[in-house]
Amino acid sequence: MYPYLPITSEDRRRMLQAVGVEAIEELFVDIPSVMRCKGRLNLPGPLSEMEMARHMKALAGKNKNLDDNPCFLGAGAYDHYVPSIINHILLRQEFYTAYTPYQPEVSQGTLQAFFEYQTMICELTGMEVSNASVYDGASALAEAVAMACQATRRGEVLLSRAVHPEARQVVKTYSHFSSVNVKELGYQNGLTGAGEAEELINNQTSAIVVQNPNFFGALEELAKFAELAHRHKALLIVSADPIALGLLKPPGESGADIVVGEGQPLGNPLSFGGPYFGFMATTEKLMRRLPGRIVGQTADSEGNRGFILTLQAREQHIRREKATSNICSNQALCALAAAVYLTVLGKKGLRQVAELCLQKAHYTYRSLLETGKFASTFTAPFFKEFAVTGQEDAAVVNARLMENKIIGGYPLARDYPELKNALLIAVTENRTRDEIDRLVKYSVAT
Numbered sequence: 360m361y362p363y364l365p366i367t368s369e370d371r372r373r374m375l376q377a378v379g380v381e382a383i384e385e386l387f388v389d390i391p392s393v394m395r396c397k398g399r400l401n402l403p404g405p406l407s408e409m410e411m412a413r414h415m416k417a418l419a420g421k422n423k424n425l426d427d428n429p430c431f432l433g434a435g436a437y438d439h440y441v442p443s444i445i446n447h448i449l450l451r452q453e454f455y456t457a458y459t460p461y462q463p464e465v466s467q468g469t470l471q472a473f474f475e476y477q478t479m480i481c482e483l484t485g486m487e488v489s490n491a492s493v494y495d496g497a498s499a500l501a502e503a504v505a506m507a508c509q510a511t512r513r514g515e516v517l518l519s520r521a522v523h524p525e526a527r528q529v530v531k532t533y534s535h536f537s538s539v540n541v542k543e544l545g546y547q548n549g550l551t552g553a554g555e556a557e558e559l560i561n562n563q564t565s566a567i568v569v570q571n572p573n574f575f576g577a578l579e580e581l582a583k584f585a586e587l588a589h590r591h592k593a594l595l596i597v598s599a600d601p602i603a604l605g606l607l608k609p610p611g612e613s614g615a616d617i618v619v620g621e622g623q624p625l626g627n628p629l630s631f632g633g634p635y636f637g638f639m640a641t642t643e644k645l646m647r648r649l650p651g652r653i654v655g656q657t658a659d660s661e662g663n664r665g666f667i668l669t670l671q672a673r674e675q676h677i678r679r680e681k682a683t684s685n686i687c688s689n690q691a692l693c694a695l696a697a698a699v700y701l702t703v704l705g706k707k708g709l710r711q712v713a714e715l716c717l718q719k720a721h722y723t724y725r726s727l728l729e730t731g732k733f734a735s736t737f738t739a740p741f742f743k744e745f746a747v748t749g750q751e752d753a754a755v756v757n758a759r760l761m762e763n764k765i766i767g768g769y770p771l772a773r774d775y776p777e778l779k780n781a782l783l784i785a786v787t788e789n790r791t792r793d794e795i796d797r798l799v800k801y802s803v804a805t
Contacts, residue, residue, distance in 0.1 A: 425629065427764060429794040431723075433744050433785025434574070434769040435496070435523050436632065437624050439602065439712070440789050445626045445699045454695055461652065463667045469691070470666035473654045476698035483604045483701075484618040485611025486640035490651040492694035493686050496621025497526040499637030500568070500598050501533040502650045502684055503617040506641070507566035507594045508539055510648055515540045515563045519551040521573035522598060524774040530568070539565075549577040549737030549746065556584065560591050566617075570598040571610065575771075575783065576720075576744030577737060578607070585614025601625050601638065601697075602716060603742045605709035617641045626700025627693050636690030636697070646670065650684030715788035716743035719795065723786045726799045733802070736771075736781045744785045746771060746778070749802070753782050756802055763801045765794075 371383070380386060387395060406414060430438040449455065453468055463470060473491045480489040493499045504516050516534070518527060520543050527543075534541050542559055544567075545552045551569050560567070567588045571579040581597060588595040594616040602624045604610075610618045623635040641649055647670060655669030704712065720743045727733045727747050736746035749756055753770035760767040768782035775781075786795070 422631075423761070423766065425766075428761075428766050429764075429790060429798070430629075430766040431768055431784050431786060431790070431798055432766050433576075433787075434783055435525070435621060436629050436635070437602075437743075437785060437787055438629060438789050439624050439787050441626055441628055441696075442700065442703050444703055445696050448699050449692060449696055454692070456691065461668050463665060467666060470654050470668075472695055472698055473652075473689075473691075474656060474666050475702070476694055477654060479698065479701045480638050480640050483601060483609065484599065484638075484640045485609025485615075486618050487611075487643040488646040488649060488653070489638065489640040490649050490653050490689070491691075492622065492689040492697075493637040493639055493651050494690060495633070495635045496598065496619065496623075496637045497523070497529040498686070499619035499621075499639045500526045500596070501530045502639065502686065503596045503619050504530050504539065504566060504568065505533060505537065505684065506617060506645065506648045506650070507596060508537070510645055511565040511593060513563050513565035513593070514538060515542065515561070516566050516568060517542050517544055517556055517559055517564060518568045519544045519546070519570065519573070520775075521546045521549070521551050521575060521577070521579070522568060522570040523574045526570075526598065546573075546575075549573070549575040549739040549741075551579055551584070553580070553583055553587070556587060560587060560593065562591065564588075564591060564593045566594040566596050568596045568598070571607075572600055572603055572742040572744065575737060575739075575746050576741040576785075577739035578742060581610055581613035581615060588616075589614065600742065602709070602713055604713075605706075605711075606713035606717065606742075611640075611642075616645065622690075622693065622697050625697035627696050634690060634693055636693035638694075638697070650686045652689050712788050713742075716786065719743075719788070719790055720745060720784075720786040722792075723784060723790075723795050723798065726795065727784075727802065730799060730803050732804075736778060743787060744783060746781050746783050748778070748781045751780065751804060753780055756782065759804070760798065760801050763797065765798055765801060767798075767802070 375381060425438055477489040477491060493502060508514060516539060518530060518541050531541055544555050556567060567584050569579050569584055571581055573579055585595045595614055596617045597610040597615040599610055599618055599620040601620055601622060619637060619639045621635060622638045627635060652668055653670050654666055657665050657667055659665050724745050733747040733749050736748045757767035768784040771778040771781040771783050
């Protein structure tokens with residue numbers, strides 16, 4: 360391990376002498392000899408730093424990277440452009456930790472950064488209070504359901520099948536151990552069934568849960584679900600795409616009570632699936648039930664502006680089933696990336712990114728339909744993601760695309776068996792016209 364553990368033979372001798380033994384093996388006398396490894400492990404020998412760098416690069420080269428393979432795969436994780444300034448900020452020693460430094464005496468810079476993050480999340484979602492992030496979008500949704508059940512003192516939730524399948528699984532896992540009854544709402548033409556929601560809602564329903572844009576990329580009518588939920592004294596929970604919020608009306612203005620979402624699109628790379636972070640915001644009425652950490656602004660004894668964790672005692676998270684939530688930390692570094700991203704882009708920049716996604720997605724959609732080999736799976740309005748149904752198996756189409764160095768869409772039949780041959784295509788601002796035209800060309804058998 361030299362030079363990483365620079366312990367000399369003399370250092371070892373002195374340490375062994377201090378504990379009263381002559382050899383390292385004597386430290387393991389309590390372990391039966393038959394269970395001890397004899398000789399060297401069957402592993403390659405050590406490498407120099409230069410050799411190791413070359414070896415790791417060769418291993419990484421076996422992966423299909425996004426530099427050489429344009430990505431049209433979304434389904435919850437998206438290939439948005441990450442400005443270079445983000446890494447320059449994240450890699451500063453003041454910030455480079457995944458942990459939340461919460462002691463106000465020594466963490467004013469970090470706490471202020473999260474206060475600004477919370478402020479921007481509130482502006483995006485149209486809500487009044489945000490926490491400093493939770494683990495990911497799925498856990499944020501499950502925590503929102505738990506919040507709703509605690510706030511309404513009811514034990515049932517209506518969950519749309521148009522919500523991300525993996526997020527629904529997490530909600531069901533949480534709900535199983537808290538005895539919450541989850542009823543799923545079907546979809547028609549890619550949109551959550553409002554009529555079915557009207558039939559199923561009752562005086563035990565704590566919340567209606569929808570996603571916007573939903574898993575199919577379609578845009579839900581949030582105000583309709585908000586009116587229905589509130590008429591029955593239930594809450595509306597919305598899982599939102601933060602990039603779409605640069606263009607769409609904030610969910611809070613449509614009546615949402617809790618807004619959550621996957622924060623990865625905000626300045627975080629795909630990274631083969633993580634780490635990501637979940638954003639979570641709510642109304643002032645519900646703020647004391649918000650899980651995780653919340654940074655507030657205050658003043659010190661001399662009147663200077665300062666920042667502290669507020670609204671909850673850290674110890675409440677260890678009260679197990681009596682706790683508001685067992686989440687007592689956040690995804691500090693990933694959330695900081697989002698704060699830098701939103702600061703750098705600003706309102707106009709975020710809107711421009713959203714508009715590019717919208718325009719490029721619709722160009723791709725029209726181009727695929729014009730081939731005559733694909734049909735619309737749904738006709739509902741969409742943002743940057745849409746479903747088309749082909750004449751071939753989705754796996755065959757994706758294999759052909761991969762042969763031509765293109766990462767294709769998500770086969771919807773994995774989670775929705777009724778959607779045979781349907782592909783969910785995501786198009787971000789990163790995609791060029793040439794890349795889109797190549798996708799269309801190789802999506803069709805020649």
